[in-house]
Amino acid sequence: MTDFFYISDLMMRRLFRICVISALFACYVVLSGASEHEERKSEQFRIPDKNSSSIKVKGNYTSAKDRRPKAVIPRKKVKTGNKRVSMGSRRDISCTRLGGICQPTRYICQGRYLKGRCSGNKVQQCCMPVQAWSVLCAGHHNRVRACDVHGCGAFNSQRVNGLHKAVDLVCDDYSIINTPFSGSLAGPVSRKDPAGNQFDGVKLLSDEHCVKIFNIRPYRYFGPVTQGEALGYLLPLQERFSGITSHLELQMCDGTDPSPFI
Structure with missing residues (x-):
């Protein structure tokens, strides 16, 4: 009778150990599955975070572009100013395209002044550099006629x-x-x-x-x-x-x- 109780007690202990081990294993499986599920969720949450961060960057870039016209406004004014400044030079183009320069007549011109080629008042005229003409008479240099019985050929x-x-x-x-x-x-x-x-x-x-x-x-x-x-x-x-x-x-x-x- 004593042996019967002893065997029964031994079997109960082994059964208890098996149950405990099975319970621990089941807990391990559940916890492992839960951790994998959490990792998947975290990965799913990370993807939109990356997208949202890139969207934010794009949004900031777009907003930076949107702010650019405000920064360009003074440049437009500068361009307008340049146009206003260049109006005088455009009026002087009939002088500059000939190779001359518009300047006050009180300055010395190494060539000759041309009238009506510059903007502004009448004291501003086009100074043209001396540019030699080709020989007019074939077989001769451009030689001014000296004085003879009929007069002299020089200017004035x-x-x-x-x-x-x-x-x-x-x-x-x-x-x-x-x-x-x-x-x-x-x-x-x-x-x-x-x-x-x-x-x-x-x-x-x-x-x-x-x-x-x-x-x-x-x-x-x-x-x-x-x-x-x-x-x-x-x-x-x-x-x-x-x-x-x-x-x-x-x-x-x-x-x-x-x-x-x-």
Whole structure:
């Protein structure tokens, strides 16, 4: 009888141990599953966090872009100011595109002043640098006619009817006359001296210069011409003025001295 109780007690202890171990194992399984579930949840929560953080960054970037126009406003004002400042230079473009500079006439100009090429008052004029013209008379340098029995060929030389507002360049009768600068022919010109003698020629103009060339017979009176192109030939003067030096007469349209260009 005692052995029976002893065996029964031993079996109960083993059964209790088995139950305890089974319960612990079940708890372990449950806890492991719960931890895995929590990790999955945490991963699911982390993904939208990343997205939300990137959205926030994008949102901040977008808002930074939205704030940019406010920062650009003064730049627009600066541009407007530049336009206002550049209005004067745009008005002076007729001078600057010729290679000149607008400046007050009290300053020394190494070339010559052109009128009506600059903005502002009349004391502001276009100073053009000296640019030599090509040789006008074929076979000659641009040599000013010296004094002879009929007068002198320099600018402002004394004549019977006043000062000579032109320059006479030495040239042989019937010699070819070349175009001094590129421009356009603007029709025939003529003048008479106090004795009634008529001198014929042609007007040549460009954006920078305007001249009248007398004592020549041009091949044509209108149309574009290029520098160095044959313009016509010199009319003879010896038949009317014995002892005169054959020459062409070069006169600026505004009455200024053409000497710096020849």
